[in-house]
Amino acid sequence: MFKEAIIDGLWKQNPGTIQLLGLCPTLAITTSVINGLSLGLATMFVMIIANSSISPIRKFVPDEIRVPIFILVIAALVTVVDLTIHAFAEPLYKALGIFIPLIVTNCIVLARVESFASKNPALPSFYDGLFMGLGLCLVLIILGGTREFLGQGTLFSGFDLVFGQSLSNISINFFDQYSGFLLAILPPGAFLGLAFLIALFNWIDQK
């Protein structure tokens, strides 16, 4: 059960490259490693709490109105996370900004709740949320890294804004004079990057 969740989440059913769900924030946010990582972690967190809180109440939810109720629960949870971070972790909130409210619109959360948590007990649902979230997070990091490297010639820039000043040295600058490759940063770059990533995944899968 645990093993299955890992394999499904990270590879066989990876939300970013196989299920292709939640593409809107995936494509919009992944302009750098830190952006991808931040959105990935926030989404993973919401997926875990959404899965584990809906699974125990699944018996009380009538089939006809399960989707509106799931959306209600997810939206409420995301708002709670949003307000809590805003109140108690102001710097983190400033750095994540619009990412957290964006998670409500991410259909991967609803998809996992609907296809997994509404049919399974709490513990497997927790694993499912954890590893599906982790799978998405990894895709976001790889995509963000590729676009950041091509677009700005850097990697890991801006980590200090989210994780504190101690990490300000982690940023790597590859070229001294790099004018930037704008296409990689703009939305088409996201589509192209994701296409190459999916192709790579499929290629590895076929071997």
Add this chain to the structure above:
Amino acid sequence: MNNFINKNKIVGRTVLVMIIFGIIFSTILEFVHNKTNPIILKSEAEAKERLLLQVISKELYNNDLIDSFIKIKPNPILKNKEDIKCYIAKKNNKVTAVIIETRAPNGYSGEIKILVGIDIKGYILGTRVIKHQETPGLGDYIDIAKSDWINIFTYSSLKNTSKIEWAVQKDQGKFDYVSGATITARAVVSAINKALNFFEKNKLEMGIDV
């Protein structure tokens, strides 16, 4: 007939469940909002104090800047829908600068709040975006945390920059912008220009006699 009653039963049950879930989660939200709102408001006020210090320097005033403001009513120059604040910086009871908290209504995703610090001669001392929802990684370069673009307005005025030049370079103006996020820059430039125009027309009311 039986079928009808059955159907009504299902409708009644689903409505009831929906209502119960609605009540539970709005109660949770209300509770969290009540707990967090005072903290959020307080930290926003503190952040603003720090921001005011970024648009004008500390030597320019010795009054209680946060509390000495006038409210600007909706007017045709700023086109503001609500009252906005204008802070008056005074040194030894003489006005040295004003800070207008203006709004650009036409950002790429909603309103952008900008602080514009203006000295008594109408030159910009500093500008800062204090609230925006522009696209992360694209339009958010107007935020000082992401880039120092916003500093290009410093020392600009209506005198040294003509009406046509008060625009982004794409529109034959003088101000730089990041391509792909022109709308954001356009909104900011126009809002700052409006703030300067408002200042010129109303400086007597702000206590500046030139």
